[in-house]
Amino acid sequence: MATTLPEIETFLSGLVGPLGGADTMTVELGAVRKMARAVEDADPIHYDAAAATRRGYRGVVAPWPFVWLMYFNGTEHQLDFPFGKATVHGEDEYEFHEPMIVGDEITMRTEITDARARRGRSGLLGIVVQERRFTNQLGRLCAVLRTTVIRR
Amino acid sequence: MSRATTIEPPDLYFEDFAEGQEFATVTKGPMMVGHQVRWAGACDNYDSEFHHDEHVAKAQGLPGIILSGPLMASYLLTEVERWLGRNARLTRFADRNTGSTMPRDLAHLHGRVTKTSVEAGHGVLEIECWIENQRGEITTPARATAVVARRAR
Numbered sequence: 001m002a003t004t005l006p007e008i009e010t011f012l013s014g015l016v017g018p019l020g021g022a023d024t025m026t027v028e029l030g031a032v033r034k035m036a037r038a039v040e041d042a043d044p045i046h047y048d049a050a051a052a053t054r055r056g057y058r059g060v061v062a063p064w065p066f067v068w069l070m071y072f073n074g075t076e077h078q079l080d081f082p083f084g085k086a087t088v089h090g091e092d093e094y095e096f097h098e099p100m101i102v103g104d105e106i107t108m109r110t111e112i113t114d115a116r117a118r119r120g121r122s123g124l125l126g127i128v129v130q131e132r133r134f135t136n137q138l139g140r141l142c143a144v145l146r147t148t149v150i151r152r
Numbered sequence: 153m154s155r156a157t158t159i160e161p162p163d164l165y166f167e168d169f170a171e172g173q174e175f176a177t178v179t180k181g182p183m184m185v186g187h188q189v190r191w192a193g194a195c196d197n198y199d200s201e202f203h204h205d206e207h208v209a210k211a212q213g214l215p216g217i218i219l220s221g222p223l224m225a226s227y228l229l230t231e232v233e234r235w236l237g238r239n240a241r242l243t244r245f246a247d248r249n250t251g252s253t254m255p256r257d258l259a260h261l262h263g264r265v266t267k268t269s270v271e272a273g274h275g276v277l278e279i280e281c282w283i284e285n286q287r288g289e290i291t292t293p294a295r296a297t298a299v300v301a302r303r304a305r
Contacts, residue, residue: 064229
């Protein structure tokens with residue numbers, strides 16, 4: 001159990017770097033429709049290939065929250081901290097590039113890009129930024145998701 | 153065809169937007185555990201029991217079930233895309249979880265255009281958006297950037 005600021009800082013600095021290996025997932029139509037319905041996205045490009053190609057896409061388009069399926073299914077996402085009682089999901093930042101299309105093979109790579117300690121109102125906090133990069137089978141970057149979690 | 157009822161987003165262009173323009177508020181809810189469960193299924197994530205089991209949530213010191221922050225942000229992101237229409241492409245979105253959404257809460261989705269510009273011939277919109285609950289508390293402040301097609305001259 002880390003209790004002092006130097007101990008917590010040492011633990012956090014050791015987190016920075018790649019987290020697990022790359023994971024590749026095929027974008028499946030059922031998964032895309034299920035995500036579109038969950039976030040109440042009624043745009044037909046997420047359900048119907050003809051509607052998507054009429055709008056200039058190669059096929060049915062995954063709604064951007066689809067990255068969360070890869071986040072939870074693809075790699076280890078829960079960090080074990082030797083301090084604090086709870087981990088809170090603080091904020092997210094997304095970059096969107098090439099659309100993810102049904103049939104695409106998307107590879108996700110995860111890295112911890114920043115981990116530092118801060119003194120908060122209730123004591124010492126750990127702030128950890130995880131970055132996930134999603135690339136398709138053509139090597140094109142589709143999305144980047146940066147998630148900040150707070151350990152307290 | 154899917155069981156979902158689909159609606160083509162509006163056919164809007166960069167010239168249809170102006171700085172300061174407010175979008176029509178959209179209200180989701182009352183949010184229910186079912187919304188959270190459907191999100192958990194779509195994400196294949198059932199790890200955090202406090203998202204669907206009130207007994208566990210209270211045992212962890214929470215007031216009750218808390219809906220997932222990324223679910224609420226995803227509603228907002230989706231609404232921004234619908235507000236901007238079929239000729240827009242979202243390029244950035246960033247949100248913070250500053251308050252909890254619990255079962256039976258309402259989520260009022262608000263948004264406004266903060267900046268319009270033309271960069272390398274493309275129309276660019278900066279959007280400020282947020283979710284406010286029925287008590288007037290902002291639970292999800294966010295901002296978005298989109299590229300929007302310009303009307304042919």
